[in-house]
Amino acid sequence: xxxxxxxxxxxxxxxxxxxxxSYEIDLDLTGAQEGGTYRSVTTVRFDVAEGGGExxxxxxxPTVHEVTLNGDALDAAEVFQxxxxxxxxxxxxxxxLRVVADCAYTNTGEGxxxxxxxxxxxxxxxxxxxxxxxxxVFASFEQPDLKATFRxxxxxxxxxxxxxxxxxxxxxxNVWEFEPTPRISSYITALIVGPYHxxxxxxxxxxxxxxxxxxxxxxxxxxxxxxxxxxxxxxxxDWFQEKFDxxxxxxxxxxxxxxxxxxxxxxxxxxxxxxDQYVFRSKVTDAAYEVRAATxxxxxxxxxxxxxxxxxxxxxLWLNESFATYAEAACQADAPGSKWxxxxxxxxxxxxxxxxxxxxxxxxxxIMADISDLDDVLVNFDGITYAKGASVLKQxxxxxxxxxxxxxxxxxxxxxAFGNTRLSDLLGAxxxxxxxxxxxxxxxxxxxxxxxxxxxxxxxxxxxxxxxFAIRQEAPALPAGAKGEPTLRPHRIAIGxxxxxxxxxxxxxxxxxxxxxxxxxxxxxxxGKPRPAVLLLNDDDLSYAKVRLDEQxxxxxxxxxxxFTESLPRALCWASAxxxxxxxxxxxxxxxxxxxxGIGKESDIGVVQSLHRQVKLAIDQYAAPTAREALLTRWxxxxxxxxxxxxxxxxxxxxxxxxFAATARTPEQLDLLDALLDGTQTIEGLAVxxxxxxxxxxxxxxxxxxxxxxxxxxxxxxxxxxxxRHAATARAARPTEAAKAEAWESVVESDKLPNAVQEAVIAxxxxxxxxxxxxxxxxxxxxxxxxxxxxxxxxxxxxxxVGLYPAVQVSQDTLDRTDAWLASAEPNAAxxxxxxxxxxxxxxxxxxxxxxxxxxx
Numbered sequence: 082x083x084x085x086x087x088x089x090x091x092x093x094x095x096x097x098x099x100x101x102x103s104y105e106i107d108l109d110l111t112g113a114q115e116g117g118t119y120r121s122v123t124t125v126r127f128d129v130a131e132g133g134g135e136x137x138x139x140x141x142x143p144t145v146h147e148v149t150l151n152g153d154a155l156d157a158a159e160v161f162q163x164x165x166x167x168x169x170x171x172x173x174x175x176x177x178l179r180v181v182a183d184c185a186y187t188n189t190g191e192g193x194x195x196x197x198x199x200x201x202x203x204x205x206x207x208x209x210x211x212x213x214x215x216x217x218v219f220a221s222f223e224q225p226d227l228k229a230t231f232r233x234x235x236x237x238x239x240x241x242x243x244x245x246x247x248x249x250x251x252x253x254x255n256v257w258e259f260e261p262t263p264r265i266s267s268y269i270t271a272l273i274v275g276p277y278h279x280x281x282x283x284x285x286x287x288x289x290x291x292x293x294x295x296x297x298x299x300x301x302x303x304x305x306x307x308x309x310x311x312x313x314x315x316x317x318x319d320w321f322q323e324k325f326d327x328x329x330x331x332x333x334x335x336x337x338x339x340x341x342x343x344x345x346x347x348x349x350x351x352x353x354x355x356x357d358q359y360v361f362r363s364k365v366t367d368a369a370y371e372v373r374a375a376t377x378x379x380x381x382x383x384x385x386x387x388x389x390x391x392x393x394x395x396x397x398l399w400l401n402e403s404f405a406t407y408a409e410a411a412c413q414a415d416a417p418g419s420k421w422x423x424x425x426x427x428x429x430x431x432x433x434x435x436x437x438x439x440x441x442x443x444x445x446x447x448i449m450a451d452i453s454d455l456d457d458v459l460v461n462f463d464g465i466t467y468a469k470g471a472s473v474l475k476q477x478x479x480x481x482x483x484x485x486x487x488x489x490x491x492x493x494x495x496x497x498a499f500g501n502t503r504l505s506d507l508l509g510a511x512x513x514x515x516x517x518x519x520x521x522x523x524x525x526x527x528x529x530x531x532x533x534x535x536x537x538x539x540x541x542x543x544x545x546x547x548x549x550f551a552i553r554q555e556a557p558a559l560p561a562g563a564k565g566e567p568t569l570r571p572h573r574i575a576i577g578x579x580x581x582x583x584x585x586x587x588x589x590x591x592x593x594x595x596x597x598x599x600x601x602x603x604x605x606x607x608x609g610k611p612r613p614a615v616l617l618l619n620d621d622d623l624s625y626a627k628v629r630l631d632e633q634x635x636x637x638x639x640x641x642x643x644x645f646t647e648s649l650p651r652a653l654c655w656a657s658a659x660x661x662x663x664x665x666x667x668x669x670x671x672x673x674x675x676x677x678x679g680i681g682k683e684s685d686i687g688v689v690q691s692l693h694r695q696v697k698l699a700i701d702q703y704a705a706p707t708a709r710e711a712l713l714t715r716w717x718x719x720x721x722x723x724x725x726x727x728x729x730x731x732x733x734x735x736x737x738x739x740x741f742a743a744t745a746r747t748p749e750q751l752d753l754l755d756a757l758l759d760g761t762q763t764i765e766g767l768a769v770x771x772x773x774x775x776x777x778x779x780x781x782x783x784x785x786x787x788x789x790x791x792x793x794x795x796x797x798x799x800x801x802x803x804x805x806r807h808a809a810t811a812r813a814a815r816p817t818e819a820a821k822a823e824a825w826e827s828v829v830e831s832d833k834l835p836n837a838v839q840e841a842v843i844a845x846x847x848x849x850x851x852x853x854x855x856x857x858x859x860x861x862x863x864x865x866x867x868x869x870x871x872x873x874x875x876x877x878x879x880x881x882x883v884g885l886y887p888a889v890q891v892s893q894d895t896l897d898r899t900d901a902w903l904a905s906a907e908p909n910a911a912x913x914x915x916x917x918x919x920x921x922x923x924x925x926x927x928x929x930x931x932x933x934x935x936x937x938x
Contacts, residue, residue, distance in 0.1 A: 084139065084141045084163065084164030084213065084216060085139075085163050085164045085165055086454050086455050086456050087139070087213065087223065087224065087454060087455050088453060088454040088455075089394055089395075089396075089452065089453050089454060092224040092226070092394060093394075095136055095137075095222065095224065095227070096224065096226050096227060097130065098129060098130050098134060098136055098171075099127050099128070099129060099130070099136060099222065099227060100127060100128040100130075100227075101125065101126075101127040101128075101222055101227045101228070101229040102126040102127055102128065102175075102229060102230070103125070103126045103229055103230045103231075103232070103261065104123060104124070104125050104219070104221070104229055104230070104231045104232065105123070105124040105125075105232045105234070106121070106122070106123050106124075106218075106219045106231065106232070106233050106234070107120075107121075107122040107123075107234045107235075107236075108120070108121055108122075108218070108219075108233070108234070108235050108236070108272070109236045110206065110235060110236060110237050110238070110274055111236055111237065111238055111255070113186070113195065113204050113206055113237070113238060113274065113275075114203070114204045114238060116186050116195055116204070117185070117186065118143060118144070118183040118184060118185050118186070119183065119184060119185075119186065119193075120181070120182075120183060121142070121180075121181075121182050121183070121184045121218060121219050121220075122179070122180070122181050122182075123178075123179070123180045123182075123219040123220040123221070124177065124178070124179045125138070125177070125178045125179075125180075125220065125221075125222075125229075126175065126176070126177050127175075127176055127178070127222070127229075128174060128175055128176070129171045129172060129173055129174065129176055130173070131173050132173065133170070133171045133172055133173045134171055135167065135168060135169045135170065135171060136168045136171060137165040137166060137167050137168055138165070138166050138168060138178065138180070138220050138221065138222055139164055139165060139166075139213070139216035139220070139221055139222065139223040140161070140164060140165070140166055140180065140182060140216050140219075140220040140221075141164045141184075141192070141214075141216050141217045142182040142183060142184045142185070142217075143183055143184070143185055144182060144183040145157040145161040145166070145180065145181070145182045146181040146182060146183070147179065147180070147181040148160055148161065148166055148178075148179070148180055148181075149178070149179040149180075150168060150170070150171075150176065150177075150178050150179075151172060151176055151177055151178075152177075155169075164216060166180065166220060178220070180219075180220040182220070184217060184218055184219075185217075186206070187217065187874070188341075188834075188835040188836065189835070189836045189874045189876050189877050190209055190341055190342060190343035190836040190837075190876055191209055191214045191217065191343075191874055191875070191876055192208065192209070192210075192214045192217025192218055193206055193207075193208050193217065193218050193272070194206065194207055194208070194209060194339075194341060196339075196340040196341050196802070196835070198298055198300055198340070198801075198802060199800055199801060199802060199805060200298075200299075200300035200800070200801055200802075201276075201299060201300060203275065203276050204275060205274075205275035205276075205277065205298055205339070205340060206272070206273065206274040206275055207271070207272070207273045207274070207337065207339040207342075207354055208270070208271050208272050208273070208349075208354075209342070209343065209344075209347060209354065210267065210268045210269070210270060210271070210349075211268045211269075211347060212268065212395065212455060212458050212459055213268075213455050214268075215267040215268060215270060218272075221267045222267070223267055223268075224267075224394070225266040225267075225268060225391050225392055225393065225394065225395070225501065226266075226391070226393045226394065226501040227266075227267075228264040228265055228266050228391065228499070228500075228501065229264060229265075229267075230261040230262055230263065230264055230265075231246065231261065231262045231265070231267075231270050232259060232260065232261040232262075233245050233247075233257075233259045233270075233272060234256065234257070234258045234259070235256070235257045235259075235272060235274065236255060236256045236257075237252075237255055237257065237274055238255065239255050240276055241255075241274060241275055241276050242273075242274070242275065242276065242277050242279065242296075243257040243272065243273075243274050244271075244272070244273040244274075244277075244294070244296065244335055244337060244352055245257075245259045245270075245271060245272050245273075245352060246259075246262045246265070246269075246270055246271055246331070246349060246350045246351045246352050247259040247260045247261070247262055247332065247333075247351070248260070248292065248332050248333050249333075262350065263330070263331070263350075263499055264499045265350050265388060265391075265499075266391050269348060269349050269350045269387070269388050269391075270349065270350070271347075271349035271350075271352040271354065273296065273337045273339065273352065273354065275298075276299065277296045277297065277298060277299075277337070278296065278297055278298065278299045278301075278302040278305070279294055279295065279296045280294070280295045280305065280307040281293065281294050281295075282294075282307075282311050284314070284315055284318050284329075284334070286318070286319070286322075289328060289329075291318070291329055291332075291333060291334055292332075292333040292334070293311060293314060293333070293334050293335070293336075294333070294334075294335040294336070294337075295307045295310055295311070295335075295336050295337075295338070296335065296336070296337040296338065297337075297338040297357055297360050298338075298340065298357065300801060300802075301338070301357060301360045301362070304360050304361060304362050305338075305360050306360075306361075309370070310336065310373075310377065313374045313377050313378065314334070314336070314377060314381065316378075316412070316416045316417075316418060316419060317377065317378045317381040317382075317412055317416070318381070319416065319417075320412045320415065320416040321381060321382060321385065321408070321412065324487050324490070325385050325487070325490060325491060325494055326491040326494075326495075327385060327389070327491065327494045327495065327498075329384060330384060330385065330388070330389045330498070330499075331350055331351035331384065331388075332351065333351055334351055334353075334381075334384075335351065335352045335353070336353045336355055336377065336380075337352065337353065337354050337355065338355050338356070338357035338359060338360050339354050339355070339356070339357055340357050340802055340837070341802075341835055341836055341837035342354060342355070342356035342357070343836060343876050344356070344462075345376045345379075346376050346377075346379070346380045347380070348380045348383030348384065348387055348388060348405075350384065350388045351384075353380040353381075355376065355377075355380070358803075359373045359376065362771055362772060362801075362803060363768075363770040363771045363772035363773060364735060364768055364770055364772075364773075365735075365772075366686045366687075366690065366732035366735055366736055367686055367687075367732055368427075368686045368687035368690055368732070370420075371413070371420075371421045371424070371427060371687065372427075372687075374413060374420070374421060375409045375410070375413060375421075375424070375427075376409075378408070378409040378412050378413065379405045379406060379408070379409040380405070382404065382405040382408035382409060382412075383401065383405045385494055386400075386401060386404040386405060386408070387401040387404075387405065389494060389498055389499060390493065390494060390497045390498065390499075390500060390501075390502055391500075391501050391502070392501065392502065392503075393501040393502060393503050394452065395452040395455075395457070395458040395461075396449060396450055396451065396452040397449070397502075397503060397504055398450075398452070398458060398461060398462075398466055399448050399449060399450065399465070399466040399467075399470040400470070400504055400507065402462075402466050402467045402470065402471075403448070403466070403467060403469075403470025403471045403473070403474050404471075404474060406432065406467050406468065406470070406471035407471040407474040407475055407478075409424075410424045410425060410427070410428045410432075410471070411424075423648050423649070423685065425621075425622060425649060426648040426649045426651075426652045426685055426687075426688070427685075427687050428471075428475075428622070429622045429649060429652045429653055429656060430652045430655070430656065430685075430687060430688050430691050431687070431691065432467070432468040432471060432472065433468065433472055433622070433625070433656060434656055434659065434660075434691070435464040435467075435468045436464045436465065436467075436468035436469035436472055436625065437532060437627060437656075437660060438464060438663070439463050439464030439465050439468070439469065440464070440465060440469055440530070440531060440532045441532065441560060441663075441921075442560060442563075442917075442918045442921050443560040443561060443562035443563050443917045443918065443920075443921050444463075444562075444563070444914045444917060444918050445465065445530045445531060445559060445560060445563045446461075446465060446530050446563075446564070446565075447527060447528050447529055447530050447565070448465055448466075448469055448470045448473060448526065448527045448528075449504060449527045449528055450465070450466070456909060456910060456911040457910065457911070459875050459879075459911060460879070460911045460914050460915060469625060472624075472625035473526050473527070473625055475622075475623065475625075476526075476572070476573055476623055476624045476625060477511075477519075477522070477526075479573045479623045479624075480517065480522065480573050481511055481514075481515035481517050481519075482515060485511070485514045485515035485516075485517075486511065486514075486515070488514040489507070489510040489511035489512075489513065489514040489515065490507075490510070490511075492510045492513065492514065493506065493507050493510040496510070504523070504527070508520075508523055521571075522571065525568060525570045525571060526570060529565055529566075529568040529570075530559060530563060530564065530565040530568075531556065531557070531559050531563070531565065531567055531568060532557070532625070532626065532627055533554055533555060533556055533568075533569065533570055533572070533626045533627070534554070534555040534556075534557060534626065534627045534628075534629060535552055535553070535554055535555075535572070535574070535597065535618050535619065535626045535627070535628050535629070536552070536553045536555070536618075536629045536631075537550070537551075537552060537553075537616055537618055537629075537630075537631045537634075538550070538551045538552070538553055538601075538631075539612070539616065539631050539633075541612045544611075545611055545612045546609060546610065546611055546612065547607050547608050547609065547610055547611070547612050548608065548609075549608065550603070550604040550605075550607045550608055551601050551602060551603050551604060552574075552597050552601070552602045552604060552618065553600065553601055554569050554570075554572070554597060554599065554600055554601070554602070554626075555600075556568055556569050556570075560921065562917060569598075569599060569600060570598075571596060571597070571598045572596070572597040572598070572619075572624040572625075572626060573594070573595075573596055573597075573623055573624055574594070574595065574597055574618060574619045574620075574623055574624045574626075575592055575593065575594045575619070575620040575621045575623055576592070576593045576594075576595075576604065576607070576616060576617065576618055576620060577589045577591075577592055577615075577616070577617040577620030577621075577650060578590055578591035578592070578593075578607070578610075578613040578615075578616055579613055579614055579615040579616075579617065579645070579650070580613045580614045580615075581614055581637075581641065581644070585641070585644055586644050586645075586646050587614065587615060587637075587641055587644045587645045587646065587650075588646055589620070589647070589650070590613065591607075591610070591613070592620065592621075593606045593607060594623075597624075612633075614633075614634070614637045614641075615630075615634040615637050615638060616630075616631065616634050617630070617634070617650055617653065617654070619653065620649075620650060620653070621649065622649060622652075622653060627657070627660055628653065628657050629657065629661075630654075630657065638654050639675055639678070640678070641679075642654050642655070642658075642675065642678070642679035643678075643679035643680070643681065643682025643683055644682060648684065648685045648688070651683065651685070651688065652685070652688055655688060655691075655692065658672060658675055659672070659695050662695075662699055662703060662929065663703070663925060663929065665925075665928045665929045665931070665932035666932075667932075668932055668933045668935075668936030668937075669699045669700060669703045669704040669705075669708075669712065669929065669933040670704070670708060670712060670933060670936060670937070671936060672696070672699055673696060673699070673700065673712055673715065673716060676692055676695075676696055677715075677716075677719055680692055680723075681723065686732045686733060686736060689733060689736055690736050693720075693736065693739070693740040693743075696716055697716075697740075697743055697744060699929075700712045700713055700716060701849040701889075702849075702888075702889075702891060702922075702926040702929070702930075703926055703929035703930060703933060704930065704933050705930050705931075705933040705934035705937065706930065707934070708933065708934075708937060713744055713746065714746070714747075716744060717741065717744045717745060717746060717747075717750060720737055720740040720741040720744065721741050721750065721753075723737040723740075724737040724738050724740075724741050724764065724767075725764065728766070729765045729766025729767075730766035730767075730768075731766070734764075734766055734767055735767070735773070738764075738767055738773060738776075739773070739776055742754060742773075742776045742777050742780045743776075743780065745780055745784075746784070746850075751780075751781060751784060751786055754777045754780060754781055755777075755781065755786065757769050757777060758774060758777050758778070758781075771798075771799055771803075771804075772803075774795065774798075774799075775795070775799070775804075775807040775811070778791070778792065778795050778807070778811050779807065779810055779811045779814055779845070782811040782812070782814045782815050782845075783811075783814040783815070783816065783845075783848050783850070783851070784816065784850075785815065785816045785817075787811070787815075788815065789812065789815075792808050792811045792812055793808070795807075795808065795811075796808040802837075805838065806837055806838060806840075806841040807841070809838050809841040809842050809845065810841045810842065810844050810845035811845060812824070812842075812845065813841075813842045813843075813844075813845030813846040814845035814846070814848055816848070816851050816854060818854070821846065821854060821855065821858070824842050824845065824846045825846065825858065825861070827839075827842055828842050828843060828846070828881060828885070829861075829865050829869060829881065829885070830865075832872070832873060832877070836876055836877060836880070839877065839880055839881075840880055840884070843880060843881070843884035843885060844884070846885070847884065847885070847888075847889060848889075849889050851889075852889050852890060855887070855889060855890070856890060858885070858887065859887040859890055859895065859898060860898075862885050862886065862887060863898060863899075863902045863906075866881075866882060866902070866906070866908075866912075866916075867906050867908060867912075869881050869882070870882060870908065870909075870912045878912075879915065882912060882915045882916065882919075883915055883918075883919060886916065886919035886920075887923075888919055888922055888923060890923070891923055891926040891927055891930065892923075892927070893927070895920075895923050896920060896923055896924060896927075899916060899919075899920040899923075900920075902916070903916060903917070
């Protein structure tokens with residue numbers, strides 16, 4: 082059950098009253114193999130400001146046995162209500178609290194998650210505490226600015242390993258006594274417990290020696306490429322320590338690949354947990370390795386920005402996440418020996434696209450969001466908090482200069498080590514090192530919502546010489562329901578001038594960098610020069626804005642998008658085309674034609690895979706319904722042609738195989754999937770391994786070719802946790818009333834599924850080519866939603882609220898039904914936000930479908 086919703090004002094009052102010194106936490110996990118509950122004993126030492134008074138400590142637990150404050154026993158039944166223990170009669174000065182409780186293992190990825198591996202039938206545990214879930218394991222003052230030291234003592238089953246933030250001690254009688262941590266926040270403490278497999282190494286440089294560990298379940302050990310993970314980790318240590326001028330602040334660094342993890346990873350101090358899908362069981366493209374490396378570097382950056390220096394309250398969550406997101410890309414781009422120096426292309430292709438999408442939703446908000454309580458922050462791990470914020474930090478680096486930026490960061494770490502800060506602390510340090518006044522910049526960029534559009538205005542004479550060049554900045558109206566006003570902002574951008582060379586390649590011949598401010602900015606640097614084939618605004622992707630091409634540039638790019646010699650301008654043009662499609666400025670059929678004309682020349686595999694996803698989404702949601710089948714046929718035929726033409730064994734071949742499997746539809750195409758599965762047909766170089774087999778099986782199930790027996794047979798081949806999830810997806814994907822009813826019941830009417838399996842069932846349930854079959858579930862969704870939200874944990878409820886929203890029913894009726902529910906159900910702010918965001922997707926799809934239909938007339 083969800084705990085009480087802590088407000089910012091309550092946290093402020095508690096921080097004014099209390100200074101927390103230390104926690105001693107004793108956990109008895111000897112019954113973990115069986116599950117249920119475990120004994121948790123917490124002793125907290127804290128100081129109370131003059132005047133004393135009363136406060137509370139947070140705990141989510143089935144049973145509280147004892148509460149002792151300063152040696153006096155309190156009535157546990159009286160002082161423990163919901164998720165709070167009242168602390169009356171606090172004394173000025175030092176207080177000591179002891180709480181004995183039974184806490185519960187979870188299967189939701191929150192608190193202490195328990196998973197049983199079907200391969201060895203062993204239980205594996207890990208904690209996930211961000212935002213407010215340390216209180217599920219021990220009594221804690223659950224807010225980031227009440228830092229303390231934490232000393233864990235854990236009793237575990239024989240033969241198990243226990244890992245925490247402090248170095249792993251030698252156990253005595255299966256009891257692991259860890260030394261106290263430095264002063265850290267409760268949400269970055271961690272325990273990982275079970276018979277995990279591990280590989281160890283050391284980071285050594287200039288007399289520094291940091292033990293390194295990598296952990297995973299034994300059933301994944303054969304797939305663990307530890308050397309590659311250590312290599313990226315060492316590159317991160319080298320780069321961050323040089324740029325931050327502050328040595329890694331903890332005594333060891335473990336990375337633990339754990340099962341059924343809700344996020345990508347979590348920055349627990351010295352004990353980072355990472356989703357174990359990053360231990361690749363089958364062949365993946367280089368883009369997957371790049372994303373994994375980015376995740377590793379993101380969490381390592383957090384050891385300084387987030388763990389060493391921590392936000393005071395969650396309104397600065399964006400600064401934690403944006404900084405780590407910026408730092409991961411900058412490290413990959415610049416670190417010596419990096420395998421992904423093109424990381425800013427990936428950033429433009431993935432992060433920026435996410436940010437632009439998020440910033441056009443009715444829930445758009447300033448980067449520095451107004452977080453009034455925990456409900457607010459729980460739904461704020463979004464494209465603005467991560468991607469827009471990182472994009473703006475990238476612009477800030479361009480604005481103040483990289484050297485000044487990192488000197489400011491260095492001063493910030495030294496000044497606030499092991500403390501808590503606000504945004505003003507970082508901006509103040511950057512003002513000192515750069516000499517720039519950042520207050521106006523901060524107000525425009527961090528305290529306002531929405532996105533700007535930059536358009537070139539170009540005039541030439543009869544000889545093709547530029548006589549006038551200006552950039553028009555627009556601030557479109559914010560989406561209905563969004564708070565704030567449209568804002569014109571200062572942008573630092575580059576303009577690239579590209580021409581076709583003798584080989585038909587688009588090569589940059591000139592580059593201008595300037596500040597854009599206000600509605601119209603003149604660009605005198607290009608006046609008097611011959612007009613190039615393409616003029617690309619925001620070249621090098623320095624700023625955060627939607628960019629449009631002038632008519633001549635658009636015509637050249639439409640024919641030659643794949644001919645840019647560099648990957649970043651290609652990615653920027655692809656992103657602009659996708660953005661125009663989403664904004665109903667480019668018809669889906671024209672977007673498909675553009676992709677098909679250029680994707681064969683696209684070398685960046687991450688961009689290729691993004692285009693695959695975007696084309697499928699565009700056809701499924703943005704195409705006129707009468708044209709959808711013809712467009713899907715055209716696309717699927719193209720995917721098969723590219724699959725057959727791709728270099729044997731290449732990343733592109735694998736990506737095209739997956740794209741083909743996602744939309745295969747004709748009897749001949751489905752026969753090919755079936756034949757590739759049973760080996761009666763092969764494509765040279767294509768390894769139909771475990772993960773690719775499941776992609777084929779899931780498609781064959783979704784079109785009715787495979788039923789329960791075929792899915793069960795495939796699961797017998799892959800009787801693992803991943804196989805269980807894939808099988809659940811395939812069963813839910815079957816196009817029958819019975820399959821849909823079974824999937825719905827397991828997710829909505831029961832709460833027994835673990836988080837990862839529930840997510841897999843939802844993924845199978847929603848099939849875009851099963852709209853009629855799913856139509857009756859629209860009403861059932863709205864009938865059940867509020868009860869689900871109020872009875873499930875946040876992660877589980879959010880999966881259902883977002884995943885089962887009738888997004889495939891693109892109609893005015895869906896909008897009307899959503900509006901009626903929002904008006905009558907009176908959902909809380911967090912649920913209202915999620916449903917409104919989903920509604921916005923249907924509204925956008927309706928406009929795009931109309932534009933696509935108009936293009937056909």
